[in-house]
Every structure is written in structure tokens, then in C-alpha cells.
Amino acid sequence: MCGICCTVSLCASVDTNLHQDNKNLRRRGPDRSQQLIRSDPALNYSCIFSGHVLHLRGELTPQPIHDDNGNVFLWNGEVFGGIEVLSAANDTSVMFQHLTSCDNEHDLLSVFSKVQGPWAFIYYQSKNHSLWFGRDFFGRRSLLWKCSDNLKEVLSLTSVAESPADTDDWQEVPASGIFRCDLSTCALLKSISLTWFPWVSELELSGETVHHEEHKWILNTLPKCVTQLNVGSDRLLVPVSPLNTNVPESLPEQKKVSLEELKLLISEEYKKNIQSFVNVLSEAVLKRVLNLPRLHESSSPAHERKANVAILFSGGIDSMILAALADRHVPPEEPIDLLNVAFMMRATNQQKAPLKKCSHRKIPGSPLTGNNSNPDALPADPFNVPDRMTGRSGLEELKALSLTRIWNFVEINVTLGELKQMRQQYISQLVYPLNTVLDDSIGCAVWFASRGIGTLRTDEELKPYTSTSKVVLTGIGADEQLGGYSRHRVRFNTLGYKGLLEELSMELGRISSRNLGRDDRVIGDHGKEARFPFLDENVVSFLNSLPISEKVDLTLPRGLGEKLILRMTAVSLGLSSSSVLPKRAMQFGSRIAKMENSNEKASDKCNRLQTDLID
Structure with missing residues (x-):
């Protein structure tokens, strides 16, 4: 993972110090930084390239x-398939070799059509004075652009804006x-x-299809210095199979299913699909947890071993399945960090009990049993938020599933003062150019969680802990494909499976602009790489191939019908309570949404982000 940047100048002189102080880029890429200039005095242009x-x-x-030959390449990505990269090889070098061997634009586009994995890139092709750039089909890596009337910086591309004063007019590259x-x-x-080479499906590739609505949308989002957008004659091939749009002829009646009945349903009807899903998702996790620089030797004492893989962990079904599959592929002597974030809840009139020191408190049991039957109830501990309780319950399930694995359950507690400080110092710049209340809530929660600074509970004591993992797995993409949000149930109740399919298709189409660029910028700020197994091309293709009724059944109650195939998969992996937990959005489970202004709507512009950018 890298921080990449390029500035195009259309004049004879160029400021060679243009990117020297980009602290946000250096935080993304702490291991090596350098800068390079390519210019053509006869044509009167220069490009400054900066890589971290x-x-x-x-x-x-x-x-x-x-x-x-003068070619220059900046790569912020991972090749997980499509192009061979040997285990000891560097994918940046492999990609550069492929690109420099291309004789024409068709060959170059063919390279990117093959790549499986997240990427954003900038490539200067010297022989024809071309600057190529773009993001992968899902937009899993951030790339921003902006224009200026100043010909010394007429077009700029970067992974993340440089500073609060530099955040005017940046937009995400579509x-x-x-x-x-x-x-x-x-x-x-x-x-x-510019010339735009759009993604098209195999069916569209042989025709003359132009995405007129998408073309119109891109025209409306271009930076002001772009005076013309042409559509190239060649196309990129969409890397996933089309969505299966077959729907049942009629809707089944509403029914209730218990966990035991769910297990029976697995064995009788869905076993083949579940096993296929386990196989493809397990392979996606495997590719994302191996071939890493390991930070310890297997002979090291257990207490000295460092984790190389971390998971954003709420104890919900998405993170539980990622943990269970990571356990299959991470070396058994290596710990796995489970990063669990909680924002301090405000005291209420009903909360009168004095707080005790956490280090002397018993670890709560499962939130689904005993006195903790309501995970949304306000506990005495101000950090005992719903995601903390389900996280602890999930930890116990994982311990039972893998008896010898060291699971580092990292409790990351955030006070209001620290939230405000870090938002102003870092997060507001990283979330930008997104600016809603939802972007603020999720951006802050993911930033603190992925930072990995918290405490570990051992023998009823809390000890400071900082995660050393450079790789952070996140479950984003599961809800978007498998009907996990409440709006999916509303759509289904109104328009049935056809309406649900339209909503899911839209979800995956807009995930780049709503989520992934922001999350990449936020996680990357810690010198860590976000990895998204549920958005692996083979996983998406498999799920797209299934009829909607075999993935989702919203005639079942909440906690079962949404993400049905995922819940059955969880049971097949040996998980229990977590397989029937209802979806709880991160901003509510971590309680950040209740910390400052609970009357806001998610889609409102967030004044806190804007104020911090100005300050």
C-alpha cells in the first residue's frame, strides 16, 4: 500500500518542493519516500511524481x-489474481513490466482488465506523452483529483489531500x-x-454500448480545468459476473425460524451453496493474510509474538466469519488482533451507580444470555457499548472454535475530548471530500479502530496494547451484496424481490463513492492497509451467480433473513450466537452516533468536519 501523488504543470518552470511536506502521504507510506520529475521543454509540460x-x-x-525509456509508475494496490505474482516478487515491479511491454492502449487496458485486487495507479507513458490513471472497479483504493487556474499545478492527483488548507476542490476520481x-x-x-475508458460487461464488449447516464454523471463531477472528456474506443472488462436477476414467481409467507431450524435448513437445502461460498471466501482471506513480512519467529515465546493480521471486530457475523477463516490461514503460532472500538456514553439520570476500575471487573458473558439479554441496554461502564458486549461474546466463540490460537481482543476506548482532538488533527482531512454525518461517524470509528491503540485484558487486568499489524481486514461489502441494511427490507416489503435486486445492484455500484475511498484513506493514515475479502472478485462473482432467494430471505425475521447465506455459513463454520445477531451499524454499535448530536440525520452535512477543516 502506498501514498501516490502527481502534479501536472503546463509551463516551463516547476516547483520541485511541491510534495516535500505532504505529511498525510508519508503517514500512508512510512517505509520509503521519493520524488521524480518528468518534463518536455519542447512541448512545455512537466510532471512531478511522489511515492510513499x-x-x-x-x-x-x-x-x-x-x-x-522515461516511463514512470505509481501503484497503490495489490495483485491477488489475474496476473501472476510469485510469492517472493513485488507486484509493483510486475505491473510495471506488463505496462511497459504494451504497444497500444488496447494492450494496456487488457492488463487492468485482468488484475484482481484493489488498486489505484498513475502511469506516465513517455513515448506518446500520456498520463494514465484510475481506480479498480469497486474503488477499493483512494485517488483524488483537482484542478487549478495556476498552470504550474493545473492538474493534481493524490491518494489523500495534503493539509486542511489544501482540501479545497478535491474530488474522488470516479x-x-x-x-x-x-x-x-x-x-x-x-x-x-481527458479520454475515458469505461468498464463494460462481456455482453457489452462486443457492442457499441456507451453508458450515457454514467457519462453524464462523470461530466458533472469533473474538475473545472477539464475542458473535454472523450470516450475511448476501447473498453475495460468488468472483473465480476453479472448479477443474477431471476426472482421467485411468488413471495413465500412470513415465517419464523429458530437457530435449530436454521441448522436443519442448511443440511437439507443449501449445503452445496454454503460449501462453495466457504471455499471462495476462504481463498479470498488466504490471499490477504499470507505473503506478509512476519514480525516474529515461530520459536519466540508466546507472549513476545506479534500479530501481523488485524480485523475490525464487532462480534457481528461479518467480522466473526473473517476471524474464523483467518484462523485457518494465519500461522497457528501467530496472534490475531481483534480491534474493538467503543465511544464513551454520556451519563443519564438513570445511570447513578459509581464506576469501578475496569481492571477489577469480571468479563461479561454472552450478551445473548443471562443478565445481558439486551445488548442495547445502557450499562454502568461508559464503554460497555453494544459492539463491546457482542465483541466479548464473539471472542468466547472464537476461543472455543480455536483452542490454541492467541486472540488479542483490543479494547479501544475513545473519550469525547480525544475524538474532537483527532478529528481536527487528522480525520477531517482524511474523510474529505466526503462530508456527511455518516461519513464523520464511520470515518472516526474506523480511524480509531484501525489505529489499534487500546488495552488487552489478561487475568482480569488491563494492559496497554498497540497493534503491530500492517494488514486490517474489514467486512465491508457483505451488507451491500446480501441485503444487510434496514433499507433493503423496506424495499423488499414495498417492491418484492425485483425492488430488492435493484437496490443491491445500486449498492455495489456506488460503494466506491460512499465507502471505500474514505475507508482506504482513514485506515491508510496509520501506515496500514485495508483489505476487503467480501469484495474479492471471485466472491462477488459467486454471489452474483446465485438467485436472490438463495442469498436473502426477508420473509424471515430480522437477525435471520438478511444475509441468510452468511448466517448459514457461520453455523457451518461452528459459530453459534453470532450467526443470529441482527445487523447493527458501526456508528450505533460503537455509540459514536450518540456521543455528540443524536438529532442529526446521517445524510446531513457534518458541521464538525467543516469546522475542523477551516480551523
Whole structure:
């Protein structure tokens, strides 16, 4: 994972110190930083490239990478399939070799059509003065762009904006294809024109289909310096199978199903699909937890071993399944960090009991049994939020499932004062250009969780702990594909399976602009890489191939019908209570949504983000 940046200048002189102080980029890539300039005095343009590397794979390869022909490449991505990368190789070098061997734009687009995995890139092709850039189909890596009337910085591309003063006019590059900038033409016209190469399915590839609505949307979101957007004659091939749109002829009646009946349903009807899903998701997790620089030797004492893989962990079904599958592939002597975040709840009139020190308190049992039967009830401990309780319950399930694994349940507690301080110092810049209350809540929660600074509870004592993992697994993508949100149930109740299919198709289409760029910027700020197993191309293709009724059954009650195939998968993996937990959004489970202003709507612009940017 890297922080990448490029600035295009359409004048003779260039400021060589332009990116030297980009602290946000350096935080993303702490292992190596360098800068490179490519210019053509005859055509009167220059490009400054800046790369900041987080080393995860093969030999440490400084960026920007370049060759004797003048080509320059910046890569913020991971090749998990489609193009062979040997276990000891570096995928940046492999990608650069493929690109420099391309004779034409069709060959170059074919390379990116093959790549499986998250990516954002900038590639300067010297022989035809072209600057290529773009993001993967789901937009799993951030790339921002902006324009300026100043010809010394007429077009800028970056993983993350540099500072509060620099956040004006940045927008996310649409994850709708790849863009090419002909620098010789731009230098002549003193303006930026682009060619857009959109993603198309195999059915569309043979035709002349142009996504008119998408084209119109991109035109409306272009930076102001882009005076023309052409549509290229070649296309990128969509890396996943199309969504199966077959629906049942009639809706089944509403019914209730217990956990025991769910187990019976698995064995009688869905076993083949569940096993196939386990296989494809397990392979996706495998690719994301191996080939890492391990931080310890297997001979080290258990208490000295460091985790190389962390999971954003609420104890909900998504994170539980990721943990159970990670346990299959992470070396057994290696700990796995479970990062669980809680925001301090405000005291109420009903909360009169004095607080005790956490280090002397018994660990609560399952939130689904005994006195903790209501995980939404306000506990005496101000950090005993719903996700903390389900997280502890999930930890006990994982311990029973894997007796020898060391599970580091990291309790990350955030006070209001620290939230305000970190939002102003870091988070507001990372969330930008997104700006809603929902972006603030999730951005802050993910930033604190992925930072991994908290406490571990051992023998009834709390000890300070900081996660050393450079890889953070997150369950995003499960709800979007499997009807996990309450709005999916509303849509189903109104328009049936057809309406639900339309909603799920829209969810996956907009995930790049709603979630993934923001989450990549936020997690990457800690010098860590976000990885999304549920958005692995093979996982999405498998789920897309299934009829909707075999993935979701919203005639079943909440906690069963949504993400039905995932719940049955959880049971097949040996999980129990977590398989029937209802969906709880991160902003509510962590209680950040209740911390400052509970009267806001998720879609409102967040004044706190705007104020912190201005300050």
C-alpha cells in the first residue's frame, strides 16, 4: 500500500518542493519516500511524481518506479489474481513490466482488465506523452483529483489531500474506468482534456454500448480545468459476473425460524451453496493474510509474538466469519488482533451507580444470555457499548472454535475530548471530500479502530496494547451484496424481490463513492492497509451467480433473513450466537452516533468536519 501523488504543470518552470511536506502521504507510506520529475521543454509540460511506500510484499521497491525509456509508475494496490505474482516478487515491479511491454492502449487496458485486487495507479507513458490513471472497479483504493487556474499545478492527483488548507476542490476520481491525459495536446491548448475508458460487461464488449447516464454523471463531477472528456474506443472488462436477476414467481409467507431450524435448513437445502461460498471466501482471506513480512519467529515465546493480521471486530457475523477463516490461514503460532472500538456514553439520570476500575471487573458473558439479554441496554461502564458486549461474546466463540490460537481482543476506548482532538488533527482531512454525518461517524470509528491503540485484558487486568499489524481486514461489502441494511427490507416489503435486486445492484455500484475511498484513506493514515475479502472478485462473482432467494430471505425475521447465506455459513463454520445477531451499524454499535448530536440525520452535512477543516 502506498501514498501516490502527481502534479501536472503546463509551463516551463516547476516547483520541485511541491510534495516535500505532504505529511498525510508519508503517514500512508512510512517505509520509503521519493520524488521524480518528468518534463518536455519542447512541448512545455512537466510532471512531478511522489511515492510513499508501505512495504508488504516481496523486496522493498521504492516509488515512483521508472525505466531508461522515461516511463514512470505509481501503484497503490495489490495483485491477488489475474496476473501472476510469485510469492517472493513485488507486484509493483510486475505491473510495471506488463505496462511497459504494451504497444497500444488496447494492450494496456487488457492488463487492468485482468488484475484482481484493489488498486489505484498513475502511469506516465513517455513515448506518446500520456498520463494514465484510475481506480479498480469497486474503488477499493483512494485517488483524488483537482484542478487549478495556476498552470504550474493545473492538474493534481493524490491518494489523500495534503493539509486542511489544501482540501479545497478535491474530488474522488470516479471508479468508472481509466482515464488518459494527452499531455502534448494539453500543453498546446493550455487546458486539460481527458479520454475515458469505461468498464463494460462481456455482453457489452462486443457492442457499441456507451453508458450515457454514467457519462453524464462523470461530466458533472469533473474538475473545472477539464475542458473535454472523450470516450475511448476501447473498453475495460468488468472483473465480476453479472448479477443474477431471476426472482421467485411468488413471495413465500412470513415465517419464523429458530437457530435449530436454521441448522436443519442448511443440511437439507443449501449445503452445496454454503460449501462453495466457504471455499471462495476462504481463498479470498488466504490471499490477504499470507505473503506478509512476519514480525516474529515461530520459536519466540508466546507472549513476545506479534500479530501481523488485524480485523475490525464487532462480534457481528461479518467480522466473526473473517476471524474464523483467518484462523485457518494465519500461522497457528501467530496472534490475531481483534480491534474493538467503543465511544464513551454520556451519563443519564438513570445511570447513578459509581464506576469501578475496569481492571477489577469480571468479563461479561454472552450478551445473548443471562443478565445481558439486551445488548442495547445502557450499562454502568461508559464503554460497555453494544459492539463491546457482542465483541466479548464473539471472542468466547472464537476461543472455543480455536483452542490454541492467541486472540488479542483490543479494547479501544475513545473519550469525547480525544475524538474532537483527532478529528481536527487528522480525520477531517482524511474523510474529505466526503462530508456527511455518516461519513464523520464511520470515518472516526474506523480511524480509531484501525489505529489499534487500546488495552488487552489478561487475568482480569488491563494492559496497554498497540497493534503491530500492517494488514486490517474489514467486512465491508457483505451488507451491500446480501441485503444487510434496514433499507433493503423496506424495499423488499414495498417492491418484492425485483425492488430488492435493484437496490443491491445500486449498492455495489456506488460503494466506491460512499465507502471505500474514505475507508482506504482513514485506515491508510496509520501506515496500514485495508483489505476487503467480501469484495474479492471471485466472491462477488459467486454471489452474483446465485438467485436472490438463495442469498436473502426477508420473509424471515430480522437477525435471520438478511444475509441468510452468511448466517448459514457461520453455523457451518461452528459459530453459534453470532450467526443470529441482527445487523447493527458501526456508528450505533460503537455509540459514536450518540456521543455528540443524536438529532442529526446521517445524510446531513457534518458541521464538525467543516469546522475542523477551516480551523
